[in-house]
Amino acid sequence: MNIAVVGAGYWGPNLARNFRSSDAWNLAAICDLDIERARRVAEAVGGAPVTTQLADVLADPLIDAIAIATPAGTHQRIALAAFDAGKHVMVEKPLASSRAAGSEMVRRAEERGLVLMADHTYCYTPAVLKIRELIADGFLGDILFVDSVRINLGLIQPDVDVFWDLAPHDLSIMDFVLPGGLDVESVAAHGSDPLRTGKSCVGYLAMPLARGAMAHVHVNWLSPTKIRQMVIGGTQRTLVWDDLNPQQRVSVYDRGVDIAEVSKATTTDARSAHISYRLGDTWAPALPEGEALAGVAAEFAAAIRDGRPARTSGDAGLRVLSVLEAAAASLQGSGAPQSMTAPIAA
Incomplete structure (x- = not known):
């Protein structure tokens, strides 16, 4: 199939490289308002047609799909125009x-019978795919908590705060690996702007999940150390x-921690349950090598061929957006928890 990459800035070159190397795709065009930037990307991947005119890309009947790598504020406009032109769409986060x-965007894709895929790249890494498999197989048992940390001395974004910049990675991973997706009951957000940039540079999210579990996300642009870590605790x-x-x-x-079952016939005091600590082995599963974006490109093609939603569908993107918007409302309310509306089905 033929695909055009729209946006040749930070993420577009990575998309172009992976679509160029994919057996499922032909890189048919690179579109960017800066024609020289588009040419540099095209040369770096071995050549591709370049243009500044999105309308020409969408009018080309030979182009089957577009991959959007432009600022988030432009995603809706470009995606809706693409759907109206009969193109499948993949969109970088958020x-x-x-x-x-x-x-x-989700509604228009469904009306046109087209695939809308969120480029939640981390979900296609061998590590996260293995985590999803282990949880689905019940290897961890029932999930009790998720604790995620994503901190570094990073670029302070001009248009979004640290929640919108970093947390989508962690939220998309949770949505991908947890049974039922990101089923959040409420969101409490606390942020700090010690540099007086006008936006949070340090942030914490606390989210009660369905069935009594708890999720916590820490994001930070100001840490001198870089940490990308997630702990998922289960009953097993x-x-x-x-x-x-x-x-x-x-x-x-x-x-x-194991809590023994206590018969109601002998006690009604839950505190009398016997608590024991389990100290067993540590195991590291072998993981295959492979670039995540290659998996993204392959999944986009497979979803189109099979006429099914992508594994990271538009609905998955909406669940992440729902949490981010609730976090923004919580920040405005001095950290007061924001109840979530009915979750979108996974």
Whole structure:
């Protein structure tokens, strides 16, 4: 199939490179308002037609799909025009600049019978795919908590705060690996702007999940150390994902707390339940090598061929947007928890 990459800035070159190398795709065009930037990307991937005119891309009957790598505020406009032109669409994170805009994108794709895919790249890494598999197989048991940290001395974005910049990665991973997706009951957000930039540079999200579990996300642009880590605790085992440890990205610990069942016939006091600590082995599953974006490109093609939603669909993008908007409302309310509306089905 033929695909055009729209946007040749930060992420567009990575998309162009992976679509160029994919057996499922032919890189038919690179579109950017800066023609020289588009030419540089085209040359870097071995050549491709370049243009500044999105209308020409959308009018080309030979182009089957577009991949959008432009600022979030432009995603809705470009995606809706693409759907009206009969093109399938993949969009880098976040899906849109608001849940309302994302909802309209999902609705239009469904009306046209086209695929809308969120480029939640981390979900296609070998590590996260293994985490999804282990949780789906019940290897961790029932999920009790998720604790995620994404901090570094990073670029302070001019248009979004640290929540919108970094948290979509962690939220999309949770949505991908947890049974039922990102089923959040409420969101409480606390942010800090010590540099007086006008937006939060340090942030914390607390989210009660369905069935009594708890999720917590810490994001930070100001940390001198870089950490990309998620801990997922279950009733049977606990998993640690360390994205910066290439030798052992995923570790599974057979350690935890066991609470023995106490018969109601003998006591009505839950505090009398016997608590024991389980200290078992640690296991690191072998992971295949592979670039995540290659998996993204392959999944986009497979979803189109099979006429099915992508594994990271528009609905997945909406669930992430819902949490981000609730976090923004919580920040405005001095950290007061924001109740979520009915979740979108996974």
